[in-house]
Amino acid sequence: MLINVAETVVADALRGMAVAHPELVVDVENRVVVRRDAPVAGKVALISGGGSGHEPLHGGFVGPGMLDAACPGEVFTSPVPDQMVRAAAAVDSGAGVLFLVKNYTGDVLNFRMAAELAEDEGVTVASVLVDDDVAVTDSTFTAGRRGTGATLFVEKIAGAAAEEGAPLERVEAVARQVVGASRSFGVALAACTTPAKGSPTFDLPSGQLELGVGIHGEPGRERRAMMTSREIAEVTVDAVVDDLRPELPVLVLVNGAGATPLLELYGFAAEVHRRLADREVAVARTLVGDYVTSLDMAGASVTLCQVDDELLRLWDAPVQTAGLRWGR
Amino acid sequence: MLINVAETVVADALRGMAVAHPELVVDVENRVVVRRDAPVAGKVALISGGGSGHEPLHGGFVGPGMLDAACPGEVFTSPVPDQMVRAAAAVDSGAGVLFLVKNYTGDVLNFRMAAELAEDEGVTVASVLVDDDVAVTDSTFTAGRRGTGATLFVEKIAGAAAEEGAPLERVEAVARQVVGASRSFGVALAACTTPAKGSPTFDLPSGQLELGVGIHGEPGRERRAMMTSREIAEVTVDAVVDDLRPELPVLVLVNGAGATPLLELYGFAAEVHRRLADREVAVARTLVGDYVTSLDMAGASVTLCQVDDELLRLWDAPVQTAGLRWGR
Amino acid sequence: MSETALDAAFFVRWMTAVAAAVDREADHLTELDSAIGDADHGSNLKRGFTAVRTALEKEPPATPGAVLVTAGKTLVSTVGGASGPLFGTLLRRTGKTLGDAERVGLGELRDGLRAGVDAVGQLGSSAPGDKTMLDALDPAVTALADGFAAAAEAAGAGSRATVPLQARKGRASYLGERSIGHEDPGAASSALLFAALAEVAR
Amino acid sequence: MSETALDAAFFVRWMTAVAAAVDREADHLTELDSAIGDADHGSNLKRGFTAVRTALEKEPPATPGAVLVTAGKTLVSTVGGASGPLFGTLLRRTGKTLGDAERVGLGELRDGLRAGVDAVGQLGSSAPGDKTMLDALDPAVTALADGFAAAAEAAGAGSRATVPLQARKGRASYLGERSIGHEDPGAASSALLFAALAEVAR
Numbered sequence A, B: 001m002l003i004n005v006a007e008t009v010v011a012d013a014l015r016g017m018a019v020a021h022p023e024l025v026v027d028v029e030n031r032v033v034v035r036r037d038a039p040v041a042g043k044v045a046l047i048s049g050g051g052s053g054h055e056p057l058h059g060g061f062v063g064p065g066m067l068d069a070a071c072p073g074e075v076f077t078s079p080v081p082d083q084m085v086r087a088a089a090a091v092d093s094g095a096g097v098l099f100l101v102k103n104y105t106g107d108v109l110n111f112r113m114a115a116e117l118a119e120d121e122g123v124t125v126a127s128v129l130v131d132d133d134v135a136v137t138d139s140t141f142t143a144g145r146r147g148t149g150a151t152l153f154v155e156k157i158a159g160a161a162a163e164e165g166a167p168l169e170r171v172e173a174v175a176r177q178v179v180g181a182s183r184s185f186g187v188a189l190a191a192c193t194t195p196a197k198g199s200p201t202f203d204l205p206s207g208q209l210e211l212g213v214g215i216h217g218e219p220g221r222e223r224r225a226m227m228t229s230r231e232i233a234e235v236t237v238d239a240v241v242d243d244l245r246p247e248l249p250v251l252v253l254v255n256g257a258g259a260t261p262l263l264e265l266y267g268f269a270a271e272v273h274r275r276l277a278d279r280e281v282a283v284a285r286t287l288v289g290d291y292v293t294s295l296d297m298a299g300a301s302v303t304l305c306q307v308d309d310e311l312l313r314l315w316d317a318p319v320q321t322a323g324l325r326w327g328r
Numbered sequence C, D: 001m002s003e004t005a006l007d008a009a010f011f012v013r014w015m016t017a018v019a020a021a022v023d024r025e026a027d028h029l030t031e032l033d034s035a036i037g038d039a040d041h042g043s044n045l046k047r048g049f050t051a052v053r054t055a056l057e058k059e060p061p062a063t064p065g066a067v068l069v070t071a072g073k074t075l076v077s078t079v080g081g082a083s084g085p086l087f088g089t090l091l092r093r094t095g096k097t098l099g100d101a102e103r104v105g106l107g108e109l110r111d112g113l114r115a116g117v118d119a120v121g122q123l124g125s126s127a128p129g130d131k132t133m134l135d136a137l138d139p140a141v142t143a144l145a146d147g148f149a150a151a152a153e154a155a156g157a158g159s160r161a162t163v164p165l166q167a168r169k170g171r172a173s174y175l176g177e178r179s180i181g182h183e184d185p186g187a188a189s190s191a192l193l194f195a196a197l198a199e200v201a202r
């Protein structure tokens, strides 16, 4: 690993973000990344956060048209409430704050505590949970679906609504609509190595793959013999489409887990499109790249979000962040 | 690997680029990627290319403000002359074409043949070689320095000059100036796996690293016991600065080899800045990410380019490509 | 034994012993979490209890309740993850229940811990049998009636008893049936908590 | 032997035999290239000679010169890398030098190959001793005076003799002293070229 010591990995990365992105205010000590022009008068502020190791999520999505602040936790560990409280104080213009929370017990609990503390300090806080991973059965016998790739769609689209000046209830409603319209499924071809552990988080012999993995290096639901890109696209697209049953055109995120070459990811995107055509799903936009990563895990995930004209317009709206950038 | 079969990897990836980027014309059969509005009247056209496996280089850098066309070869294999001839025909507006060629025997020979063939067809062609890798001794006893990270600087800055309407001689001169002002050095923490070979291109035991690696999975100049991010930054920055001896502020590219997490890369960028400060080198801009990759190699490289006001202005000029995007 | 009266210094010693145990067992806890979680439980608790030790050394609170409230708050502010709020709530609620008494007996501690464990179940919407820390905490508090050693033993047994369970809460629940056959990391660290208590009480 | 007169069909057989040899040895060539290059020489030549075989089958040229020119052009258009232009130039220039004779003798072939090998050196700014394909090609052409078998033997020996050399050209030169101790992949494939020639001449 290209690190100093495991203990300083997150702080070191934040120092690097600070030198690379003068358009951000990076509070290394308190672990908060804020857009430089915050608080933006009259604008609802969006705050997200979660464990580190998923870069560019979330810090790379701070900027005009997306997040106002991000709170990075330790690697694969949700942030502590103090971070979100501090972020809320930094970005709230009085129009209220929306917490975008990936559905993991740790994230849910820490953001919930933060919301209580921030409200004690007079900030109006709404929260939306992102839970898009169809690999996890959503029942009372689990912690519910995990939040994965849809986070990008939620942050981008709700961010556009906020940037346009929509009030908190509206931005929250848009975020919920995107969550409801999004589903994901991921596969791993090799596990990742966390700085603290120093060796792969699970043992995946070459020639095998894990179906239905999350983004924290946890094993998936099922291990199989290696499949071709086309076969993986079929399994992945089918899992998502069977659950979502889209009736509108979809945004497609073909997301790399970290170590899968972009060359392979584009090839996989072609197969994903092919399978979507088989399934008669119309595609509105396609994004290919490493956006919601799991350190150096090899593999990919597919997220679909079905969009009406308004969500598509918000998706196309300008965004200026380190990790996602278009328009203007 | 997330592939179908090794033989179709490049074609599959081009199909994926086509679906993800409607703003590009992707000729999958002939392996040419062209910006949709080409030829742009009166504009000098920039063409680059090289082996695949370095994505987003070069196809991801086609678009306004950068390349007019890219010619991807097989993985780590330079393209054939027919590709560049076809690309030249597609993008030449009559203002001439500039070939930007990374200095490898294969690229040099194939682009040279292509230039002769294109000139036979009436296209004015100039060529600039990129050779920035200080790990390679530049002597008559080698093929000369390799072209690596500086390619991004050359394509971006010469691309900006061309977009502004500079004539061929001027665009060529700018490209040469950037080459002369740029140096790189890279390290590998793990080798990459090419689709054709299916196993790592060299054997690097964990706990060791290779100093002075290129971007084709070839071993470096020296193997050492694992070092910290800070130590690697020192060796890397020193190698570049000792050779370049910059007197002007520099553009810094902290480039990921492919499998190194962005989290680690940002941490490394912080250490690079620290060492540049030690060496009293002023930094104008910093870019951190996977731009000139080697499939799933783990590691990073540092490229510096010293810039006067004019080069910096051209660097800051708008660019709209899949892999690099700002301004406008 | 039920006549024991424990002062603030005892509680500081307890937390310090937990910190030492977590330091020692961090890799093992991370290993457990790597099988059915995300390989961070050891480093999470190490970071948290190191901060607890520092906080208690810097300004040693005057009462048992204050020691636990400080420890709990520190965990919430430094751990993150699921275990930060949960362990933090356990200690904070226990401390609050102890009030500002200078000394507490075993019965009061048991009542305090019972309130703390209930708060954990409430916060996590979880119950014993879900393959979580509650599977160690709950029997331990019950066994505290028979003394510290019995509580430590019950916590260890409870943790080991999570092996055959299928997880219904937390990250391990994503694995469905594949969570069976592994010990829950949070139950294992809860056992350390009670082992440390027995150790300092000896 | 110097009386041999070789027709277009012979040259087609030669190229077909090279294609078969490259198919067979592709993994080995890539293995060699992986030690001091970029692990693609085998797949490069396989792609190229497969295309050569197809081109020659589709429209078999009428003269020896035309066979080699077609083969050379096809390699340039399909291989890429350093070896595409170099092997392509070797065959194209040899073919051009043979002109449009319907049959060529051994002496003419040797003269043609000599011109081809010189063109490779010119294009690559390289010479024997640089640890490249020239270390097999050059002695092979010289030995062709003693017949096909001698040429094949010289090519093989020349290739093996690249092992102790330090590369001065191509990708292997980046390795400096670390290039010593490995056989040059282009020299090894050049030896296949002459082995195939001896094979079809037998």
Ligand SMILES: Nc1ncnc2c1ncn2[C@@H]1O[C@H](COP(=O)(O)OP(=O)(O)O)[C@@H](O)[C@H]1O
Pocket: A076, A077, A078, A105, A106, A107, C033, C037, C038, C040, C041, C044, C045, C080, C081, C082, C083, C084, C086, C120, C121, C123, C124, C125, C126, C131, C132, C133, C134, C169, C170, C171, C184, C185, C186, C187
């Ligand atoms: N809902 C819950 N109720 C009680 N305990 C839980 C719950 N969710 C998780 N836990 C406990 O937390 C432990 C995991 O802690 P840790 O690894 O530090 O956090 P994370 O799961 O966020 O990485 C689990 O082993 C389990 O004992």
Ligand SMILES: Nc1ncnc2c1ncn2[C@@H]1O[C@H](COP(=O)(O)OP(=O)(O)O)[C@@H](O)[C@H]1O
Pocket: B076, B077, B078, B105, B106, B107, D033, D037, D038, D040, D041, D044, D045, D080, D081, D082, D083, D084, D086, D120, D121, D123, D124, D125, D126, D131, D132, D133, D134, D169, D170, D171, D184, D185, D186, D187
């Ligand atoms: N300048 C040169 N002159 C002659 N032969 C060369 C030269 N450069 C490279 N070669 C030959 O090309 C071979 C490599 O071919 P190949 O692997 O197909 O291309 P690349 O090096 O572009 O990947 C080397 O082993 C060497 O024999």
Ligand SMILES: [Mg+2]
Pocket: A051, A076, A077, A078, A106, C038, C040, C081, C082
């Ligand atoms: Mg965690």
Ligand SMILES: [Mg+2]
Pocket: B051, B076, B077, B078, B106, D038, D040, D081, D082
């Ligand atoms: Mg090559």
Ligand SMILES: [Mg+2]
Pocket: C033, C037, C038, C039, C040, C041, C081, C171
């Ligand atoms: Mg964990």
Ligand SMILES: [Mg+2]
Pocket: D033, D037, D038, D039, D040, D041, D081, D171
């Ligand atoms: Mg090669």
